[in-house]
Amino acid sequence: MFLSRRLGNFSIFAVCLALMGFALYAQHGLGLEPCPLCVFQRVGVIAVGLVALLAALHNPGIVGSRVYAGAGLLAAAAGGAVSARHAWLQNLPPDQVPACGPGLDYMLDSFPFTQVLRKVLSGSGECAEVVWSFLGLSMPMWVLVWFVALGFGGLWWNWRREAN
Numbered sequence: 001m002f003l004s005r006r007l008g009n010f011s012i013f014a015v016c017l018a019l020m021g022f023a024l025y026a027q028h029g030l031g032l033e034p035c036p037l038c039v040f041q042r043v044g045v046i047a048v049g050l051v052a053l054l055a056a057l058h059n060p061g062i063v064g065s066r067v068y069a070g071a072g073l074l075a076a077a078a079g080g081a082v083s084a085r086h087a088w089l090q091n092l093p094p095d096q097v098p099a100c101g102p103g104l105d106y107m108l109d110s111f112p113f114t115q116v117l118r119k120v121l122s123g124s125g126e127c128a129e130v131v132w133s134f135l136g137l138s139m140p141m142w143v144l145v146w147f148v149a150l151g152f153g154g155l156w157w158n159w160r161r162e163a164n
Contacts, residue, residue, distance in 0.1 A: 005065055008157030009056035012072070012150055016049025019146060026139070032131055037086040041143050044079020048150050051075055055158060069158035076151030083144035090129070090138055 003011065023042055026032045034042070055068035134142065 003157070005157055005160075006056050006059045008153070009052045009068070012052035012154050012157070013049050013056060015146070015150060016045050016052065019045050019143070020049070035086075035129075037082055037089075037140070040082045041079055041086065041140065044075060044082060044147065045143070047075035048072055048079065048147070048154070052150075052154060055154075065158040069155045072154035072158065073151045076147045076154070080144055080147035080151065083140045083147055086140035087138065087144060090140065 020042065023034070023038075023045075027034055051068060051072040055065065055072070058064065058068075060068065131139075137145070
């Protein structure tokens with residue numbers, strides 16, 4: 001038996017909550033400071049989770065659920081693009097890694113948001129470091145895997161017709 005659309009969306013929200021819990025554990029428990037690209041990946045996970053939570057609470061009809069499917073897929077694609085960029089930076093040869101830049105807090109205080117966004121998405125040296133891996137994949141690669149799974153899971157749960 002398949003989960004209902006509402007339970008499927010709550011499941012996506014729960015996974016996003018668990019991913020954010022692990023991110024905070026890695027930061028505060030393991031002492032791994034997030035780079036600017038990591039912060040934007042967290043924003044993506046939160047966006048996917050919020051779309052799923054809204055879809056679960058709203059429990060719309062077929063048209064509304066398809067709107068939520070598109071919004072969730074868009075959020076997952078944006079977060080996945082940041083994860084892919086981060087993983088690409090981590091796999092660059094050492095001589096091609098960009099120089100380390102200022103911290104995100106400093107940039108947000110000193111520059112217009114569009115310039116900060118451009119600078120962060122281009123990446124920097126601290127984003128190229130692999131400080132954690134599991135089963136041979138770095139954290140950005142795992143986040144990319146989760147964005148793909150959550151994006152397609154949300155699309156499937158919200159696009160299909162439920163049995164009455």
